[in-house]
Amino acid sequence: MNLQETVLMQLRDLILRGTFEPGQRLAEQQLAERLGASRTPVRSALVTLEQEGLIEASDTGKYLVRQFTPREVADAIAVRGHLEGMAARLVAEHGVSRQLQGDLQACLEAGDRLLADNPLTLESYAAYAGMNDRFHALILDACGNRALQRAVALNDKLPFAPASAMLPMQGTVALDRDWMLYAHRQHHMLFDALKRGEGTRAQNLAVEHTEVAQMNMRLALERRAESEQVLPAIRLVVG
Incomplete structure (x- = not known):
C-alpha cells in the first residue's frame, strides 16, 4: 500500500471536516506527528492537495488551507460529470481496444476485491x-480528444473535483460503504456500455456516476455542521 495515498486521503478528509480553518498554515512536521507518518509522504500529499485546489502556497512557500464553498464544489463535480460523459461516449463510439478492455477489467476486479472488506479499512x-x-x-486517455482532456485537467484543480476526491473515509457510517458499492456497480455498467458501443448510455452513466460524489459531499457537510454545533456545547460544559 502506498503510504502517500493513505496520508493524502486522511488530510483531504480533515480539510473537508473543517478541522483546519481557512488560511491556517499546514506544517509538515505537525501533520506527520498527527498522522503517525514521516514528512516525505506528507510533503507529497500537500503537493497533490495544492494541485486539487484545497490548499495554496503563500508568498513564503508555506501551505495554507484554501477557502471554498459547497456551491463551488458542487459545480466542479457537475462539470466533471459532463466532461467524463463526453469522453465515455467517444470511447464507446470509437470502439474499445483489447488493451483497454483488459485494463478496465483489471480495475473492476480490483475494486470488487477491495469492497469485499466489511468494514472497509483505511x-x-x-x-x-x-x-x-x-x-x-x-x-479519458482513450477518448482521443485532447481539448477535452485539458478541460478535465483544468477542472481537477478545483476543490474536490477529481474523481477520488470525494470518496468517503474510514470511520463514517455504513451508508458510505453502500454508496461505494453502488458507485462500483456503475463502473461495471459503464464498462458494459463501452464494450457494446452504446455511446448515449455510456454518457448518461458517466454523468449519473458523479451523483455519488455529490451525495458524499452533502453527507460530509452535514456531519461537519453537526460537529460544529456539538463542539461549542462541549466547550460550554467544560468551561
Whole structure:
C-alpha cells in the first residue's frame, strides 16, 4: 500500500471536516506527528492537495488551507460529470481496444476485491481511490480528444473535483460503504456500455456516476455542521 495515498486521503478528509480553518498554515512536521507518518509522504500529499485546489502556497512557500464553498464544489463535480460523459461516449463510439478492455477489467476486479472488506479499512479506501483514479483516467486517455482532456485537467484543480476526491473515509457510517458499492456497480455498467458501443448510455452513466460524489459531499457537510454545533456545547460544559 502506498503510504502517500493513505496520508493524502486522511488530510483531504480533515480539510473537508473543517478541522483546519481557512488560511491556517499546514506544517509538515505537525501533520506527520498527527498522522503517525514521516514528512516525505506528507510533503507529497500537500503537493497533490495544492494541485486539487484545497490548499495554496503563500508568498513564503508555506501551505495554507484554501477557502471554498459547497456551491463551488458542487459545480466542479457537475462539470466533471459532463466532461467524463463526453469522453465515455467517444470511447464507446470509437470502439474499445483489447488493451483497454483488459485494463478496465483489471480495475473492476480490483475494486470488487477491495469492497469485499466489511468494514472497509483505511488501506482499503486508499487502494480503492487509486483504482478509481486509474479507471477514470483510462477512459479519458482513450477518448482521443485532447481539448477535452485539458478541460478535465483544468477542472481537477478545483476543490474536490477529481474523481477520488470525494470518496468517503474510514470511520463514517455504513451508508458510505453502500454508496461505494453502488458507485462500483456503475463502473461495471459503464464498462458494459463501452464494450457494446452504446455511446448515449455510456454518457448518461458517466454523468449519473458523479451523483455519488455529490451525495458524499452533502453527507460530509452535514456531519461537519453537526460537529460544529456539538463542539461549542462541549466547550460550554467544560468551561
